[in-house]
Amino acid sequence: MSRPHHYWMAEALRQARKGLYSTPPNPSVGCVIVFDDALISCGWHGYSGGPHAEVNALLAVEIPAGADIYVTLEPCSHHGRTPPCVDALIDAKPARVIVAMQDPNPQVSGQGLDQLRAQGIDVIVGVLEDAARELNRGFIKRMEQGLPFVSIKMASSLDGRSALKNGSSQWITSAAARRDVQFLRARAAAILTSAQTVLDDDPSLNLRLSKQDLKQIFEVRQPVRVVLDSRLRLSGSEKLFTIPGDIWIYTLSEDPDRHERLAARGATVIQATEDAAGRIDLVALLQDLAQREINDVHSECGQRLAGALIDQQLADQVVLYLAPHLLGSAARGIFDLGELTAMEQRKTCSMRDVRQIGDDLRLTLSID
Numbered sequence: 001m002s003r004p005h006h007y008w009m010a011e012a013l014r015q016a017r018k019g020l021y022s023t024p025p026n027p028s029v030g031c032v033i034v035f036d037d038a039l040i041s042c043g044w045h046g047y048s049g050g051p052h053a054e055v056n057a058l059l060a061v062e063i064p065a066g067a068d069i070y071v072t073l074e075p076c077s078h079h080g081r082t083p084p085c086v087d088a089l090i091d092a093k094p095a096r097v098i099v100a101m102q103d104p105n106p107q108v109s110g111q112g113l114d115q116l117r118a119q120g121i122d123v124i125v126g127v128l129e130d131a132a133r134e135l136n137r138g139f140i141k142r143m144e145q146g147l148p149f150v151s152i153k154m155a156s157s158l159d160g161r162s163a164l165k166n167g168s169s170q171w172i173t174s175a176a177a178r179r180d181v182q183f184l185r186a187r188a189a190a191i192l193t194s195a196q197t198v199l200d201d202d203p204s205l206n207l208r209l210s211k212q213d214l215k216q217i218f219e220v221r222q223p224v225r226v227v228l229d230s231r232l233r234l235s236g237s238e239k240l241f242t243i244p245g246d247i248w249i250y251t252l253s254e255d256p257d258r259h260e261r262l263a264a265r266g267a268t269v270i271q272a273t274e275d276a277a278g279r280i281d282l283v284a285l286l287q288d289l290a291q292r293e294i295n296d297v298h299s300e301c302g303q304r305l306a307g308a309l310i311d312q313q314l315a316d317q318v319v320l321y322l323a324p325h326l327l328g329s330a331a332r333g334i335f336d337l338g339e340l341t342a343m344e345q346r347k348t349c350s351m352r353d354v355r356q357i358g359d360d361l362r363l364t365l366s367i368d
């Protein structure tokens with residue numbers, strides 16, 4: 001008896017994951033070609049502008065007619081930076097094409113599948129779809145909603161405190177947890193923080209893992225550092241500016257001297273939209289990031305911005321590192337949500353993963 005579709009799709013997903021750190025803003029996609037229950041070839045998408053997964057798999061060997069081709073994303077039907085994959089697939093004369101999910105890109109969305117069916121090829125959709133969606137959660141959200149996937153990383157004491165009252169927060173968690181955070185940064189296209197956090201902690205907010213650490217063959221991308229600084233309080237002498245990589249500062253300030261001061265330090269200063277409360281409008285900010293092809297935002301910020309992202313239902317995930325010590329009730333919390341007066345006002349989350357990292361506990365939660 002031949003192996004089930006999910007067996008081969010799991011292999012295609014494994015291929016796709018090889019591109020996780022290098023494909024953005026493109027999705028990570030994997031492809032395997034099977035004939036007579038044997039693996040003939042596999043391929044994955046490596047970087048934006050490079051050949052797609054199917055093309056890489058088809059190039060590797062001569063494909064016998066009548067093969068089964070497994071792809072983690074619907075094959076593209078459009079001329080983008082590369083020619084349509086459906087044409088290459090049709091030329092290979094497969095018996096069946098099995099895909100995990102439809103491509104949410106409006107330039108494709110179902111048309112690739114239709115073109116395969118029109119050629120008499122059997123098309124099966126939805127094998128291991130949840131895993132495929134998780135892999136490209138940022139790309140999918142950007143395509144479907146015009147917003148990036150937002151993950152908030154927090155470090156807190158056992159009593160839920162993220163910093164002392166005076167702002168001091170280095171270090172709540174152990175070195176092992178801080179290294180683990182580097183892998184979260186690697187998956188993101190942008191790291192989001194506030195000017196307050198930069199002034200309090202003077203962080204670098206860069207990626208310090210090498211290609212080898214990440215087991216990558218392509219160069220490691222530095223995420224863009226995005227700082228919300230409504231009044232342009234940063235001076236330009238903070239550590240952030242001494243470390244290579246892009247810095248985008250969103251502001252409401254129109255003071256030309258302050259703009260110039262930060263631009264002279266290499267930052268891109270972007271005029272943000274003001275919300276009804278006179279703060280930077282977070283929806284407009286995230287829409288702007290999506291327009292700039294940011295799929296995944298990793299936020300490392302204080303309780304105010306983290307609370308606002310949750311309050312406005314803009315955060316998708318929280319990764320909380322819980323350290324085994326107590327900071328006391330005068331210390332700062334992790335999410336400033338204002339005062340709730342009824343239990344029904346609670347924000348609820350669902351636990352996705354729990355594990356111990358060094359001396360700390362890492363909780364990964366999706367926000368309901």
Ligand code: AOF
Nearest residue numbers: 029045052053075076080081082085105
């Ligand atoms: C596939 N296989 O491996 C990938 C696909 O700019 P391009 O030409 O690289 O096209 C990018 C779009 O193609 C991307 O937005 C998504 O819709 C699709 N990605 N499709 O058939 C692949 N990476």
Ligand code: ZN
Nearest residue numbers: 052075076085
């Ligand atoms: Zn393609």
